Amino acid sequence: MHPALSVIIFTVSSGAGYGLLILLIGLHIFGFMPDMSENELLTGGIIGLGLVTFGLMSSTFHLANPKNAWRAFSRFRTSWLSREGLFAVLVYPFALLYLFGIWNSGVELNAFIQVTGFVTIILALITVFSTGMIYGCLKTIRQWNSALTPANYILLGLALGALLLVALRVSFNGEVGLVASLTLVILDIALIAKAIYYFWVRRVTGPSMNTAIGFTRANVRLLDVGHTAGTFLTEEFGYVPAAGTVTLFKVLVFVLGFIVPGAIVFGMTGGDASSGMVWFALISGFLGIGLERWLFFAEARHVVNLYHGAQHT
Amino acid sequence: MRLGLVIDLDTCVGCHACAVACKQWNTSGTTGPLTDYRPYGRNPSGVWFNRIRHYEVGDYPNNKTINFPMSCMHCDDADCVTVCPTGASYKRQEDGIVLVDQDKCMGCNYCSWACPYGARELDREAGVMKKCTLCVDRIYDETLDEIDRQPACVITCPAHARYFGDFDDPNSEVSQLVRDRAGYKLMPEVGYNPTNTYLPPRLTRPIPTDDVRKESLMNKVKDWTNKTVTR
Numbered sequence: 001m002h003p004a005l006s007v008i009i010f011t012v013s014s015g016a017g018y019g020l021l022i023l024l025i026g027l028h029i030f031g032f033m034p035d036m037s038e039n040e041l042l043t044g045g046i047i048g049l050g051l052v053t054f055g056l057m058s059s060t061f062h063l064a065n066p067k068n069a070w071r072a073f074s075r076f077r078t079s080w081l082s083r084e085g086l087f088a089v090l091v092y093p094f095a096l097l098y099l100f101g102i103w104n105s106g107v108e109l110n111a112f113i114q115v116t117g118f119v120t121i122i123l124a125l126i127t128v129f130s131t132g133m134i135y136g137c138l139k140t141i142r143q144w145n146s147a148l149t150p151a152n153y154i155l156l157g158l159a160l161g162a163l164l165l166v167a168l169r170v171s172f173n174g175e176v177g178l179v180a181s182l183t184l185v186i187l188d189i190a191l192i193a194k195a196i197y198y199f200w201v202r203r204v205t206g207p208s209m210n211t212a213i214g215f216t217r218a219n220v221r222l223l224d225v226g227h228t229a230g231t232f233l234t235e236e237f238g239y240v241p242a243a244g245t246v247t248l249f250k251v252l253v254f255v256l257g258f259i260v261p262g263a264i265v266f267g268m269t270g271g272d273a274s275s276g277m278v279w280f281a282l283i284s285g286f287l288g289i290g291l292e293r294w295l296f297f298a299e300a301r302h303v304v305n306l307y308h309g310a311q312h313t
Numbered sequence: 314m315r316l317g318l319v320i321d322l323d324t325c326v327g328c329h330a331c332a333v334a335c336k337q338w339n340t341s342g343t344t345g346p347l348t349d350y351r352p353y354g355r356n357p358s359g360v361w362f363n364r365i366r367h368y369e370v371g372d373y374p375n376n377k378t379i380n381f382p383m384s385c386m387h388c389d390d391a392d393c394v395t396v397c398p399t400g401a402s403y404k405r406q407e408d409g410i411v412l413v414d415q416d417k418c419m420g421c422n423y424c425s426w427a428c429p430y431g432a433r434e435l436d437r438e439a440g441v442m443k444k445c446t447l448c449v450d451r452i453y454d455e456t457l458d459e460i461d462r463q464p465a466c467v468i469t470c471p472a473h474a475r476y477f478g479d480f481d482d483p484n485s486e487v488s489q490l491v492r493d494r495a496g497y498k499l500m501p502e503v504g505y506n507p508t509n510t511y512l513p514p515r516l517t518r519p520i521p522t523d524d525v526r527k528e529s530l531m532n533k534v535k536d537w538t539n540k541t542v543t544r
Contacts, residue, residue, distance in 0.1 A: 065419045072399050213499065228357065233431045307431060
């Protein structure tokens with residue numbers, strides 16, 4: 001698949017924003033971070049919603065006809081893309097009510113803050129799941145058609161959100177030990193899930209050129225593709241990354257996305273934090289997960305390639 | 314009613330006339346134009362509803378060329394329709410034709426991702442998705458003679474390799490052809506239940522070669538003499 005920058009920015013940025021909202025609100029409403037100030041919660045909430053908004057705006061840039069984008073909420077009964085849009089919009093009123101509650105009555109927990117916060121967490125989780133299912137539900141792309149796809153979207157969103165939360169705590173001189181430990185756990189689980197995904201998609205399964213054209217009794221090969229220059233199909237689905245690039249990027253995904261931020265955060269689990277290292281971990285994490293998202297698209301092989309000469313996907 | 318095409322791979326000669334006729338009819342049809350990019354430039358490209366590829370089946374000397382026209386299969390379980398977030402893609406209840414409402418499409422490409430057969434192409438100029446309409450603006454046109462109420466690709470095919478009809482009617486020409494010639498669907502394992510059906514090449518006896526004159530020294534001399542001597 002052609003890795004479109006707008007969609008990479010959309011999924012990484014909105015995933016990180018929802019991850020931050022889920023962890024920030026979750027730790028607050030269940031009373032795990034009693035030392036959080038009103039300013040810190042409001043800042044975190046606004047950064048989370050800002051990243052989500054930036055991501056959603058970016059996603060509209062890959063539309064060829066954005067004036068009809070408002071219609072995208074209409075088919076939520078069948079379309080994961082529609083559901084994603086609907087739940088993404090539903091998060092806003094609850095997140096804003098939660099933040100209003102804090103602005104109005106402070107960090108002390110009350111029923112209003114707990115209910116709006118809890119609903120925000122649930123809706124944010126469903127939104128990130130829907131983002132994953134946009135890709136996971138496609139039977140035409142075996143690299144995506146897996147339960148690991150939505151699982152990875154949720155875990156990587158939470159991982160980036162956790163790194164943002166560490167940076168927030170350090171910026172507000174809060175107690176960082178608990179959040180650092182939590183971040184380390186999430187990074188570990190996300191790393192394992194991503195490693196399983198890469199292991200899983202290596203094995204070729206599914207349709208071949210034989211089943212695509214229906215001749216299964218002998219070898220088949222393409223003689224002529226029938227067009228002289230590129231078509232929409234070759235431009236959209238024909239992208240093949242160089243093998244060396246894939247290997248290099250996979251190493252970088254693990255190093256930048258998990259190992260570097262994991263090591264830095266590990267150093268903070270005792271409670272000591274240096275603000276410079278936190279920003280380094282954050283930038284490294286976003287770069288690593290950004291490369292992960294590029295690979296997610298670049299490595300996906302649509303079955304229409306079978307008609308253009310690929311023996312298998 | 315379940316309208317669709319039967320394509321006979323035994324007689325298709327791979328001339329691309331179906332694609333050209335399709336382009337000619339549909340560029341001024343309901344979902345036209347079928348925009349061309351750089352039509353006279355170095356790398357001409359554009360929107361087509363119909364594409365023909367050519368394959369080799371088997372290894373030499375037991376090989377065979379297969380010409381392979383493909384357009385929308387008007388699937389029974391069309392994921393392109395269910396994934397569409399705007400409702401622009403729809404499948405007609407009455408005849409099973411899958412269409413795109415050009416006024417609702419937002420050009421997100423998602424339906425083309427869901428289509429295993431490459432039937433949908435984005436018109437980059439118009440910003441909307443376009444696809445085979447099974448010539449819906451032609452097959453119901455009562456001002457045309459009955460024989461002309463067929464898709465343009467079917468009428469134009471010089472090898473008569475394309476048939477149009479109702480697959481729900483067991484006595485229609487297409488249903489009989491599918492029965493008699495063991496018609497098959499493409500990539501059944503992805504589960505889209507396509508309507509369009511392909512007829513495999515007929516199993517024919519090898520052409521007898523017993524009566525072909527044997528090679529011998531005498532015959533070679535005769536051939537050489539026949540070529541050399543002007544009568």
